[in-house]
Amino acid sequence: MDHFTLRDGRMFCEDVPLERIAEEVGTPVYVYSQATLERHAQVFRDGLKDIPSVHIAFAIKANPNLGVLRVLADQGYGADVVSGGEMARALAAGVPADGILFSGVGKTPAELKAGLEAGIGQFNLEHEPEGMALAEIAAAMGKRAPAVLRVNPDVDAHTHAKISTGRAENKFGIPIHEARAMFARLAAQPGLDLRGVAIHIGSQLGDLAPLEAAYTRIGELVRELRADGHKITHVDLGGGLGVPYRADDVMPSPAEFGAMAARVTRDWDVELMFEPGRVIAGNAGVLLTKVIWVKPGVQNPYVIVDAAMNDLARPVLYDAYHDFAAVRPTGETMMANIAGPVCETGDTFAMNREIDAVEPGDLGIFRTAGAYGATMASTYNSRPLVPEVLVSGDRYAVVADRIAAGTIMAAERVPEWLK
Numbered sequence: 001m002d003h004f005t006l007r008d009g010r011m012f013c014e015d016v017p018l019e020r021i022a023e024e025v026g027t028p029v030y031v032y033s034q035a036t037l038e039r040h041a042q043v044f045r046d047g048l049k050d051i052p053s054v055h056i057a058f059a060i061k062a063n064p065n066l067g068v069l070r071v072l073a074d075q076g077y078g079a080d081v082v083s084g085g086e087m088a089r090a091l092a093a094g095v096p097a098d099g100i101l102f103s104g105v106g107k108t109p110a111e112l113k114a115g116l117e118a119g120i121g122q123f124n125l126e127h128e129p130e131g132m133a134l135a136e137i138a139a140a141m142g143k144r145a146p147a148v149l150r151v152n153p154d155v156d157a158h159t160h161a162k163i164s165t166g167r168a169e170n171k172f173g174i175p176i177h178e179a180r181a182m183f184a185r186l187a188a189q190p191g192l193d194l195r196g197v198a199i200h201i202g203s204q205l206g207d208l209a210p211l212e213a214a215y216t217r218i219g220e221l222v223r224e225l226r227a228d229g230h231k232i233t234h235v236d237l238g239g240g241l242g243v244p245y246r247a248d249d250v251m252p253s254p255a256e257f258g259a260m261a262a263r264v265t266r267d268w269d270v271e272l273m274f275e276p277g278r279v280i281a282g283n284a285g286v287l288l289t290k291v292i293w294v295k296p297g298v299q300n301p302y303v304i305v306d307a308a309m310n311d312l313a314r315p316v317l318y319d320a321y322h323d324f325a326a327v328r329p330t331g332e333t334m335m336a337n338i339a340g341p342v343c344e345t346g347d348t349f350a351m352n353r354e355i356d357a358v359e360p361g362d363l364g365i366f367r368t369a370g371a372y373g374a375t376m377a378s379t380y381n382s383r384p385l386v387p388e389v390l391v392s393g394d395r396y397a398v399v400a401d402r403i404a405a406g407t408i409m410a411a412e413r414v415p416e417w418l419k
């Protein structure tokens with residue numbers, strides 16, 4: 001459920017008409033609903049109510065905007081970060097350091113050190129050399145780094161290949177059959193407090209079965225590690241729960257997900273960690289855009305909007321579907337293609353789709369754009385960097401400015417020898 005609804009024939013975000021935001025901030029612009037973010041955070045947490053000890057860390061790569069992070073920090077959420085930049089954002093947004101988990105396959109020694117200096121809650125190790133480096137840096141600082149080892153359970157998550165992370169050939173985690181020996185070597189390092197294991201098998205998962213299979217394997221590994229004499233107190237089960245992008249998509253609910261997780265982990269006796277991203281932010285945001293032209297096409301007209309692949313990359317990256325709706329629908333529909341101004345054929349949001357009828361100057365939204373939207377934006381084609389707005393009730397704030405092409409250009413220069 002979200003808070004983007006029609007009232008008297010106009011689309012609102014909570015109590016703010018989207019037309020007002022378009023007029024005052026301009027388009028394209030991302031619009032987030034605070035009430036939706038809060039609701040999703042609560043529903044996800046409620047889903048886990050049968051698990052005795054839980055830490056939820058929002059995967060901030062899904063939406064790292066400071067305003068969004070503050071909303072989730074106020075809900076008691078920690079942060080799962082994958083770079084020094086994301087760690088700095090989480091801290092700046094008020095996420096307590098000990099609630100931050102540092103994931104990612106390419107953490108540099110400088111980032112590991114920064115994490116130790118900040119006192120973050122946990123490092124999710126991706127392989128042995130990284131663990132050895134962390135142990136050394138921590139020991140030199142007189143610290144023990146809290147860490148878990150990310151294991152690749154080799155399950156097929158049945159999602160898009162580019163967001164599947166838990167198959168043996170993917171770059172993430174260590175092969176599960178190597179886990180016991182590697183765990184023993186790393187646990188012996190004085191600079192590490194190696195306290196458990198982690199997995200994350202992919203994103204936009206529409207089926208609980210692969211998650212259950214992965215959790216079950218990790219449960220067996222926990223038993224084996226304990227039999228080896230290790231103290232296992234933490235298991236990080238990652239994120240990945242999908243969201244409905246189409247009206248008829250059926251996704252497992254947080255309650256169903258939580259019931260499965262509670263059942264599989266019943267006798268683990270650990271603190272369980274979860275790293276949801278998309279399921280929290282996806283339906284809490286839309287990309288608001290204006291129709292520039294309607295151009296005849298061979299089969300259907302092209303509705304050319306002022307948002308493009310540089311603002312919302314998911315369609316070109318993952319062939320993703322984003323529902324389109326007019327902000328002031330007439331009740332009429334049209335068969336159309338929807339495309340942006342960027343000079344690439346891939347800059348197409350929809351082909352041969354029945355949509356609300358629109359004309360040049362009309363406003364529309366791409367729904368379910370709150371996750372992996374603005375965070376992936378670029379300035380390709382020297383377009384401005386897209387701004388972001390957070391709505392709460394009848395007020396809104398611009399939580400990220402539109403960055404003009406000229407500002408980007410100001411950071412460039414022609415070298416001396418060409419002058």
Ligand SMILES: *Cc1c(COP(=O)(O)O)cnc(C)c1O
Binds near residue numbers: 103104240277
């Ligand atoms: C991307 C990512 C997540 C979040 O995935 P969602 O599908 O957005 O829930 C969680 N953990 C790790 C390690 C990730 O890389």
